[in-house]
Amino acid sequence: MTNSYPVNFHGSYLLYAVLLLLACLVVLQSNRVREMQMELRELRQWTLLVCGNREESSPDDVSRCGIFDPDRRTKWNGVRVKRDVKKRGSRQQRCTEGGEFLHLVPLSSLSDDENDFTVVKWAPGQSLGAGLRVSGETVTVETAGTYFIYSQVLYKDTTWTMGHVIQKNLHGIESSLMKCIQSMPSNITVAQNTCYTAGVHYLEQDSTLKLCIPRKSAGLVLRPHTTFLGMFRI
Secondary structure (H helix, E strand, C coil), X not given: CCCHHXXXXXXXXXXXXXXXXXXXXXXXXXXXXXHHHHXXXXXXXXXXXXXXXXXXXXXXXXHHHCCCCHHHHHHXXXXXXXXXXXXXXXXXXXXXXXXXXXXXXXXXXXXXXXXXXXXEEEEEEEEECCCEEEECCEEEECCCEEEEEEEEEEEECCCCEEEXXXXXXXXXXXXXXXXXXXXXXXCCCCCEEEEEEEEEEEECCCCEEEEEECCCCCCECXXXXXXXXXXXXX
């Protein structure tokens, strides 16, 4: 009899603690359920406020509100596909109508020893449109506009510095559009450097362009992938 009382006391205490823990868990779970219900009601109210009626929702509402409707999305996708096709067609038409492009590859070089310069004679590599025409070392602009002009020359020369100038001639008045300067090694075995330049310029109708190297008998590597000149209207 003397040992049963402590055992019963400890057993009752343990049972009371378990019941108290279960009661706390039930209360916490009930509170969490109420919070979730309140959040769900707020979400429904926000959806109605932002998205409106689902039957009257637009494609933008669908993407914004997360409404999923396979039939409606298929219909909208069809409209979008038609719009994309029209846009691509209009872009291609604009590119075809407004494209003036000319890429030149070198044929030979001509040295003017008296005036101390060298020019390159060109041949068409690729072209689009009839707005640009090449003849020898000169490019004539048939269609006025803003052009992106690029040029590169590979030099094989021991002169301490090499480079070229893109010159424009309009009604007898010459101007320099772009210049490119490159230092060169003094050892002929390694004296090879490219010089590339590009820029955007407005070219008037009947103006002419020429690539000029301000060195007589300049050492050039005249290959299509090393020396070239090109321009396209933007």
